[in-house]
Amino acid sequence: MKLIDQLIRTIQNAAIVNPEIEASPACVLWPDKEGHWAGAIPRLQSELGELLVLGDYAPESRVGPAIWLRCVIAGKAPDVILPPDRVPVFYLPGVSRQDLRAIGECPDLLKPLAELQYRGVIWSQANAKDWTLMAFLKSDQGGMGLDVAQDNDAKNAMQLALYRLLDEELELLKGKRLDKDYFNTLLTGGDPVRDLLQWLDLGDAFQATRGANEWQAFVEVCNSRLAFNPQADGLLAGASKLAMHEGPWTSVWERYSEAPKRYPQIPSRIRQCKPPDLGIFDTPAEKLNGWPQWNDEQEKSLQRDLLVLSELPSHEARKRVIELEKAHALRRDLVWAELGDSPLAMAIKHLAVMAEVTKTSLAAGTVSDLQAGYAKQGWRADDAVLSALACVERAADVEAVTVATRAIYLSWLEESARYLQKLVDGAIYPGGRIAEAPAFYRVDGQCVLFVDGLRFDAARRLSTVLETSGCQVVESVNWTALPSVTATGKAAVSPVRSMIKGTDDCDDFEPCVAATGQSLKGGYHLKKLLNDNHWKVLDRTESGDGQGNAWCEFGDIDGEGHTRGWKLAKHLDSLLAEISERISALLAAGWSSVRVVTDHGWLLMPGKLPTIQMSKDLTDNKWGRCASIKPGASSGERLYPWFWNPSQQFALADGVGCYGKSVDYNHGGLSLQECLTLDLVVTQSGSASGKQLAEVTDIAWKGLRCTVGVDGQYANLSLDIRTQAGDPSSSVVVSVKPLKDNGTASVVVENEELQGRKAFLVLLSASGELVAEANTVIGGA
Structure with a gap:
């Protein structure tokens, strides 16, 4: 832990009270009569969003007079927004604790703060004295308990070295004698490259925290090592040299590239400089990659190239995307990608995967051939679309990825869906009917975890996350029950499916308990059926004891998809991480294995899926991509038998179209993405091969x-x-x-x-x- 971290923790701890006997303080007052801490304040403000400073009115710097600080507490200062969960901290340079107590004698400009010593708390020593820098470092009662020399030379050097001292590791300071030699070494013998980057980032604030001798030492080091004079040449000249990163500046650029987020102002400094003409270099990517302006132009160029894909046939669009990936791949290794300024360079990698995978049509052979082709490679196209969408945020970038996706992926998706529908028409759907469904295989000590909408590619991602965390995962491919909606599919993957049936007059695809006819809608009777057959039903937070068998439901990917549309892509990984954590908790509770099952997959198409219109006079109910047809109604739609009662038939939308409203996300139809799923059986690491991951x-x-x-x-x-x-x-x-x-x-x-x-x-x-x-x-x- 660094000294600055401990300082921040100590200041914030001053606001901690026992809520049962005390009200939360209105603020923390930090008096500093001699200004010992002034050199640390700019740095502390970058770390402490709740830190405000008494001074001349400058709200953009969180500085203002006493009356303004009072307005901040009262929520009447719209020019400053404080963290909602933190108590404000007021740094008071030139003010002592005694100044606040002497209300009658203190200056009028300070009086608005006087009553805050009663509503707030004062950050002070155990003996009620103000914290000086020396006292904080030496004291073992609320301070650091360090061995610090107290002569004037040591004090002066310590004050000059304060900004460096803040970044020192406490573990390295303990046991050392902190005297003038230590502080001077810290002051002049630090890391010149880091100093230079901090100066480029902070500008005048950097020099303001240094003494004259220290600043001059910094200038001389830059002169000798880089042939650059910060004082004479200025910030923009330094920013330009960093962007060019030639000669000795190469090492400076490499250091910056390691952690560009530590220096948030440097990109804006470089943007203030004029980059060299693109045309003067044979290899601009190598010479100009230090310029954010160049990267911006590359992003705009890629955006234009993706938008024109709508004018190309699919095979030409695929070829073009693969070319664009080769042209922009190197930009993913630049600092601009790490800073989030290259979203399309990140997305094109995934679009290229989509283009490669969709070169191979799945519309050939038998149903088994489709299953094998999709399970081996086809799912990667779905996954790549989600990954590409997750990279973009701005509307123009989303549009570019959407155009590329529709130009390549939509026709491939449509073709495979229509081919599968053609094979199944008049034949037996591979997901079968309840009469042919095998009995649920019970494994002692196993917990079955139901995840709504765990599509094939999402299940593959989850499998990777689990294996990375040390679990063993066995995958098995399954076909969902038809139609591919939760009402039908959830009961079909439950351990009690053999005790469930479908009625002859059901129009909502919801089966019932075979023995009683009670509908499973709402979940109560499914849970009762599980309990009656010796399956423990765990809620979202229960983990059980690992004995017998259990059923648990967790993770609503389907609900997120219906709510967010294409933006599900940006949240899928966090949803899968939560599911992985849930599985780990179940295994830790003693279950020998966790079997992950799902009800259906889904289709996702940015820019909306095609629509198919069907008259309301023909249907009793429409669910996205499936519809129950009214008895006696004549329709040109293909009809399919219901999993739970084959005498009940329903219509499925052709291709990847949707009945009614056009949306990005939907399911209920017949396609590989909706109907082919993965079961995962997860065990603890070491319970199988024991191979190091x-x-x-x-x-x-x-x-x-x-x-x-x-x-x-x-x-x-x-x-x-x-x-x-x-x-x-x-x-x-x-x-x-x-x-x-x-x-x-x-x-x-x-x-x-x-x-x-x-x-x-x-x-x-x-x-x-x-x-x-x-x-x-x-x-x-």
Whole structure:
């Protein structure tokens, strides 16, 4: 933990009270008569959204006079928005605790704050004195308990080095004698590249936190190492040199690229500079990738190229998308992608997968051939569409991805659906009827988890997440009951399906209890049937005891799809992460396995699915892509037998069309996406093969940069370096990095003092769980 983190925690803790005997304070008052803390305030304000400063009115900097601070507390200052769950902190430079207490003598401009000492709390020492920097570092009662020299030279050097001191690790400060030599070393012997990036980011605020000697030392280091004078040349000249990253600036750019989010103002600085003419370079991607303006132009160009795909036949559109992926792939490794400024460069990767997969038509052979082709490759097109949509946010980018998807994916989707419908017409649907359905195979100690709308590709994603977390997963392909709606499909995958039937007059696809005729609508009678047949029914938060068998429902992907439409793509991974956590909790409770089942899949098409009109006079009920036909009504629609009662027939929309309102998301019809699903049987790691999922095989240090290679199942893993493998707070890298598709990743240790120290390379799952570790020495052995 850094000193600044502990300082923030201490300040915030001042507002903690016992709610049973005290009201929450209106604010935390931070008096600082001598201005000891002034140099830390700009940095603290970037970390503490609730920190405001007494001073001249400058609301954009969260600075203002006493009466304005009172308005903030009262919620009457529209020019400032504070975190709703935090108590405001008022830093009062030039003001002491005694000034506030002497109400009659304090200046008029300070009097509006006087009564806040009673409604708020004062951040002060245990002896009620104001916190000075020296007292905070030395005191072991609310402070840091560090060994700090108290001579004037040490105090002056400490004050000058405050901004650096804030970033020091507490663990490294303990046991050291903090004297003038330490502070001066900290002041002048730090990391010049980091200083330069901070100056480019903070501008004048950086210089304001340095003493004259320190600033001059910084200027001299830049002169000697980079032939650049920050004081004479200025911010924009530095930003331009960073963007060009030639010669000695290459290392500066590499450091910036490792953690660009730490320097949020640098892109805007570069945008203020004029980039070189694109035409003067043979390889602009290599020479201009440091310029966000160039990346913006590349994004606009890609956007235009995607929009014109609507004018091309599908096969030409596929070819063009694959060409565009080759042209823009390199931009995904640039800082602009990490900063979220390259959404289409990210999306084109997935659009290219969609284009490659849809080159192969599924409309050939038997139903078994369709099943095999979709289970092997076809599902990847559906997954790629969702991944591409998840990359974009702005309306223009969404439109570009939508046009590309419709130009390539829609015809492929339509073709495979019509072919499947043709094969099933007049034949037996592979999902069968209840009469042919096999008995539910009961496994002792198994919990059946029902997930509404777990489409095939979503199930594959879930399987990967589970395997990455250390679980063993066995997949089996199934066909849903027809029609592919929850009312029919949920009961069909339940352990008590043999005790359920369909009536002759049902028009809502909802079966009933065979013995009593009671409808399963609402879920009560399904749960009762499960309980009566020795299946424990767990609610969303129960995990049971692992004994016997259980049924649990969790995760409503279908509901999210109907509500969000195409934006389901942006939330699917978080939904699957919650389902994975639920499965882990069930396994931890003692269940030998968790069997994941679902009722149906779905179709998703940005820009809306086609519509099919059907007269209301012909139907009793319409559900998206299926409709029950009125007795005696004559319709040209294909009719299919109901899973629960074959004498009851219903219509399914042709192709991928929908009855009635046009929407992005729907189901209920006959297509591979709606009807072919995956059952997952999940067990704890080690209960099957015991094979290690991921292993660090290569470790290479170049200075303080470490590059690793990983074998095994490394998808969705990230790399960190820690001094204690199991403690995330002991991380020593600038930022944790995800493993690339080839199983490699590179991270940088920022603190040069750690060179030669033993540490752990750790691989982390998407949820932050430690998957694997390896020993290393920082900087190389």
